[in-house]
Structure formats: C-alpha cells, structure tokens
Ligand SMILES: Cc1cc2nc3c(=O)[nH]c(=O)nc-3n(C[C@H](O)[C@H](O)[C@H](O)COP(=O)(O)OP(=O)(O)OC[C@H]3O[C@@H](n4cnc5c(N)ncnc54)[C@H](O)[C@@H]3O)c2cc1C
Ligand SMILES: *[C@@H]1O[C@H](CO)[C@@H](O)[C@H](O)[C@H]1NC(C)=O
Ligand SMILES: *[C@@H]1O[C@H](CO)[C@@H](O)[C@H](O)[C@H]1NC(C)=O
C-alpha cells in the first residue's frame with residue numbers, strides 16, 4: 001500500500017505535484033496561504049472544478065486556485081490500480097469503472113468530445129470491438145443462486161434467466177397474484193422497478209407520461225420537455241398526502257401489494273436491493289425520468305452504442321482499458337500545467353469564518369466572506385470561495401463547529417443526515433489463463449451468488465489482454481470475482497470489505513481502500529480471504545460445470561486486488577421530513593446563504609452512485625453561483641434543464657440568489 005502511494009506521488013511528480021507538496025510545508029512556516037478559490041478534495045469533482053475554472057473556461061487565474069487532497073493519491077473513489085503484481089499495465093478499477101453514454105451526458109461529453117479520449121463498450125472484455133457498433137454485447141445476469149437454488153439463463157447465448165413459467169425449483173413461496181401481480185399480463189414477474197417505472201407505475205406523474213418519454217419516434221427536445229413536466233409534477237406530488245421526497249420506496253412497494261417474499265426475491269436475485277428500499281421516491285424517480293429523456297439525445301457517429309462505456313487506449317491487440325482514473329489524471333495534469341496550485345497530504349480539519357479581528361476585511365475584488373481552512377499537517381489557507389469535494393462521512397468529520405454545518409439551517413442539516421452512506425467492495429483476481437473465457441465461454445454477463453462468498457461475478461469486467469483477441473486461449477488477466485453494495489445478507493457482502501481489507505478507509509486514518517493479496521506470500525489475514533474467495537468462486541460455478549464442457553476445479557488465482565469502500569462507497573437519499581420544499585441539490589450547492597461554500601461530490605447530487613452526480617454539482621456551483629459560462633462542448637438543452645434549473649422541471653422554484 002505504501003509503495004503504491006509512493007508510485008502515485010511519483011506519477012504526479014511529473015506534473016509538479018511533488019513541488020506543490022513542498023510549497024505546502026513552506027506555507028506552514030510563513031503563515032497562511034491565500035487562495036481566492038480553494039478546492040478541498042482531489043476526487044473527480046474537485047479535479048473537474050479546478051480544470052473548468054483554470055483550463056476550460058479560464059475565468060480564474062490558475063495561481064489563484066488551490067486544490068488540497070488529503071491522501072497521496074488523486075481520484076478518491078476512482079482508483080485505477082496499474083501495478084498488480086505479475087500483471088503490470090492491467091488497469092484495474094477497484095472503485096468506479098464506467099459511465100453511460102446517454103444517462104451521463106456531462107461525463108460523456110467531457111471525456112469524448114472535450115478531452116477527446118477514446119471509449120469502448122464496457123461489456124467487451126477484450127476492448128477489441130470496433131468503435132462504431134450499433135449495440136454493445138448484452139449484460140445479462142446469466143445465473144443467480146439464492147436459497148441454495150440456481151436460476152440459469154441460456155449459457156450458450158449468454159441470455160439472461162427469466163421466469164415465464166414458475167417451477168417448484170423457485171425457492172420462494174408465492175401466490176399466483178404475487179407471481180404476476182393482480183393487474184399486469186401474466187408474462188412478467190412483478191419487480192420493484194415495475195411498481196415505480198413503466199406504464200403501470202404506481203405514480204400517476206409517471207404512468208401518464210411513460211409512453212411519451214419512451215416513444216421510439218419522439219425527439220430529444222420533446223422528451224426533455226416531457227421530463228421537465230414529469231419532474232415538476234413529482235416535486236409537488238404526494239402519496240396519501242405525503243410528499244414523494246418523504247416517502248420510502250419500500251412503503252409504496254408494500255402498499256402496491258408486494259409481499260415480503262417478493263421483496264426477498266428482489267434481494268436474492270438483484271443488486272443493491274435492500275438499501276434501495278430505503279431511498280425516497282423522489283430520489284428514485286428523478287434520475288430515472290431524466291435518463292429516459294437523455295436516451296433520445298443524438299450521439300457523435302464515432303463511439304460505442306448507447307450503453308456503458310470505458311476509457312481505452314491503443315490499437316489492435318494493444319488496445320486496452322486505460323481506467324477511469326485516466327480522466328482525473330488528464331484534467332489534473334492540464335490544471336497543473338496551467339498553474340493551479342495542487343497539494344497532496346493536506347487533510348482539511350476545520351473551516352471557519354475569519355473577519356476584521358483576524359486581519360481579513362472585505363475585498364472589493366473578491367466578494368464573499370473570508371474563510372479559513374485548517375489542515376491536519378498544520379497548514380492553513382484563507383479563501384473567499386470554497387468547494388468541498390467531500391462526501392457525507394468526510395463532511396461530518398469536519399465537525400459541527402466547522403462550516404458549513406455550523407451555520408447551516410436545520411433543513412440543510414437534516415438533508416445531510418438524510419443521505420444514507422452505502423458500503424461497497426470489489427474483488428478482482430488474476431489468472432495466467434482466462435478460464436471463464438476458455439472453459440465456460442463466458443465473455444460477458446454476470447452471476448449472482450447469495451450463499452457462496454463471492455457475490456456478483458462479472459465476466460466482462462476485469463482487465464483481460466489477449467495476444468489474439470479472437471482466440472480466447474491467448475488471454476490472461478483479471479476477473480471481477482465479487483462485487484457488493486449494501487449488505488443484503490450480512491454474509492456475502494461483509495466478507496471482503498469489512499472482514500478482509502487491510503485497513504478501514506476512513507477520514508480518521510491515512511489508509512488506502514486497496515488490499516493486495518499475492519498467492520505466494522499470504523499473511524494469515526489474507527489466507528482467510530484467499531480461502532473464502534477460492535472456495536466461493538468454485539462453489540458458485542459448480543452448478544454450471546455439468547452444463548458446460550469444463551470440469552473444474554477452477555485453478556487458484558496468482559493474485560487478488562480488492563477495493564473496500566465500506567463507509568464511503570455511495571450515497572442514496574432517505575425519506576426525511578423536510579422543513580422546506582426546496583430541492584436538496586439546491587441546498588447542497590450553497591448550504592449557507594452568506595458563505596461561498598459549495599458541496600461538490602456524488603453525495604450531494606441526484607445522480608446517486610455515479611461520477612456524473614459529482615460533476616453536475618460542480619457545474620451547478622460554477623454556473624449558478626459563480627456565473628461561469630456553460631461548457632461549450634455540452635448540449636445546451638441539457639445544461640439548462642439539469643444545471644440551471646437543477647433538474648426541477650418547468651415549475652422550478654425561484655432562482656438561487658447569486659452572490
Ligand atoms: C466500488 C464503486 C464502484 C463505482 N462504480 C461507478 C461507476 O462505474 N461509474 C461511476 O460513474 N461511478 C461509480 N461509482 C461512484 C463514483 O466512484 C463516485 O460517484 C465518484 O468517484 C465520486 O467522486 P467525487 O469527486 O464526488 O468524490 P470522491 O471520489 O469521494 O473524492 C473526494 C476526495 O476528497 C478527498 N478528501 C476527503 N476529505 C478530505 C479532507 N477533509 N481534506 C482533503 N481532502 C479530502 C478524498 O481523499 C477524495 O480524494 C462507484 C463507486 C464505488 C465505491
Ligand atoms: C415510428 O415510426 C415508424 C415510421 O413512421 C413507424 O413504422 C413505427 O411504428 C413508429 N414507432 C412507434 C413506436 O411509434
Ligand atoms: C489459439 O491460440 C492457441 C494458443 O496460442 C493456439 O494453440 C491455437 O491454435 C489457436 N487457435 C486458433 C483457432 O487460432
């Protein structure tokens with residue numbers, strides 16, 4: 001871990017960050033630094049803010065911008081491991097790993113149109129597909145094991161499993177009404193999404209507009225207008241007199257007639273279920289409605305389909321995934337070259353107002369009350385505008401005596417508390433022979449195991465390199481063996497993250513989210529994890545062997561690399577009784593009216609769990625509160641609806657005061 005940190009610093013020494021760290025210690029000796037714009041956090045939201053101000057829009061002198069990162073690595077929850085022992089250059093994303101080309105227009109335009117980075121279909125394990133494909137390979141759940149029973153799809157076509165006919169093998173106890181619902185045609189099992197989405201949505205605001213939003217022949221402009229209408233209606237919509245923002249998904253699902261057993265099946269066969277049950281209905285639907293509309297957006301001719309994409313580089317057999325961190329690195333390099341002052345090893349520990357008695361009076365040139373940010377290493381900065389690129393855990397670690405919590409209204413405070421922090425973990429293992437490709441023919445799709453100690457094995461996810469991409473016997477590399485969000489059973493999920501990670505990843509300790517386990521040198525703690533992984537991967541695949549030519553046992557891997565994001569993985573909004581009807585994104589964008597503090601993180605946006613959410617919050621702070629012109633490379637209609645209007649729809653509340 002330490003070595004990797006040194007490697008990260010070394011990589012950034014090339015862009016001047018090492019020099020900046022030295023400047024930081026100099027600052028401690030000479031008194032506070034002065035930065036007109038201060039960014040705390042070097043995740044994608046912080047990097048984007050610095051890059052937009054200094055490089056893209058060029059509205060602030062680069063030397064007036066300071067970015068402080070607590071750790072020695074940039075990227076936060078975007079963490080591309082490049083130095084897996086024995087597999088150098090096999091870029092492995094142990095945090096975020098992909099974006100959607102129409103559901104995430106801001107990051108797509110940034111990466112493809114502005115930064116001109118190449119992307120490929122996420123569902124292609126070898127990144128060998130041509131760039132212009134009508135479809136990316138389908139990402140089906142090809143098997144699921146729950147309550148000791150396996151559901152298996154078509155293993156030859158890698159088609160997903162369906163339940164058109166119920167068999168006694170299904171280990172859930174359902175009445176007929178529970179199997180198909182009471183109103184829908186008896187062809188589809190009732191699911192949590194079917195309660196909220198689709199023409200039979202329980203929400204009239206959606207059911208009445210579903211056809212218009214999903215009409216294959218509609219235009220992007222029309223669909224966006226319908227989405228605006230739907231979002232305005234949802235924002236004031238109520239369920240039995242209670243605003244949607246204050247009602248949980250599970251409350252409405254149970255009222256829709258879903259039984260505990262049906263909900264258990266959702267948990268047993270899908271991803272992230274139980275935590276989603278505790279989202280509020282407005283939070284669940286806002287993201288959905290807008291993404292239905294942006295699906296109709298025209299994309300550049302070059303590039304993969306309207307699907308999940310990953311950054312790639314190289315041509316022919318050398319073409320490979322470059323990792324999500326390549327996006328962050330690129331922006332930080334450009335910001336650094338322009339002259340932005342970038343510091344690592346600076347963890348902010350307090351933010352407070354400073355005034356006349358501290359010697360900082362009003363500054364005509366830079367409106368806004370001055371703020372002092374103090375760091376754990378003793379450094380201090382005086383600033384007039386502060387972007388906090390931190391999630392809930394790190395915001396709370398600043399303490400209630402620190403801004404913005406200190407001066408925030410009760411309404412803001414309860415919205416902050418209302419964000420639930422979801423745990424998450426990933427485990428990648430590496431083999432000299434990609435057995436899932438050769439022995440099972442699984443080049444895509446995933447398997448969902450509840451009982452074995454591996455949770456969501458994903459066959460197209462992992463850095464695979466092939467001498468001949470058409471001949472899988474020439475492939476070696478990594479497989480996403482286990483992927484987990486939330487804690488559905490308390491058995492599978494907790495295993496790798498909480499129990500086997502080298503250290504907790506918390507604001508209180510300088511630790512990494514990465515754990516590396518090498519077969520040849522396993523510590524006792526790693527041996528526990530190793531056995532669980534090997535047993536789990538074998539057990540979860542044993543039922544597939546009779547159906548495929550492979551006989552097993554699956555060989556042990558050489559090395560496994562895990563990402564443990566236990567208390568910081570992503571944030572979903574819970575239903576809390578609000579003290580005003582203002583959208584949470586508006587409050588978070590400027591939580592204290594007289595302070596130029598902006599929350600810029602996935603934690604505070606409506607696109608929960610995606611980097612897009614962090615970028616949207618950054619762009620709102622820039623565009624709405626600093627009046628930075630919209631990015632020239634971003635669709636204007638999208639900008640107006642989602643940035644200027646905060647995705648509130650046509651009946652957007654009064655504009656935010658501009659300070
Ligand atoms: C396992 C996993 C998979 C995911 N998959 C995807 C995906 O495929 N696609 C996608 O778009 N999103 C995905 N996400 C979500 C995505 O990672 C986040 O939305 C995004 O990276 C958040 O970026 P951010 O800049 O808002 O915050 P962060 O990445 O959390 O960055 C915050 C930064 O601030 C620093 N910091 C914190 N406190 C302080 C302090 N006091 N002082 C100084 N610095 C501080 C941190 O060290 C960190 O670098 C995934 C997340 C996880 C955990
Ligand atoms: C879209 O338009 C085409 C051609 O006019 C028509 O054949 C098709 O049925 C339409 N599809 C829908 C969903 O309306
Ligand atoms: C695939 O690669 C293997 C190993 O290099 C080789 O033995 C085999 O002949 C190749 N098969 C084809 C069809 O090219």
Ligand SMILES: *[C@@H]1O[C@H](CO)[C@@H](O)[C@H](O)[C@H]1NC(C)=O
Nearest residue numbers: 438439440441547548549550
């Ligand atoms: C599996 O075995 C059958 C029968 O031996 C054979 O016909 C088929 O080609 C094999 N399939 C693969 C993918 O090797």
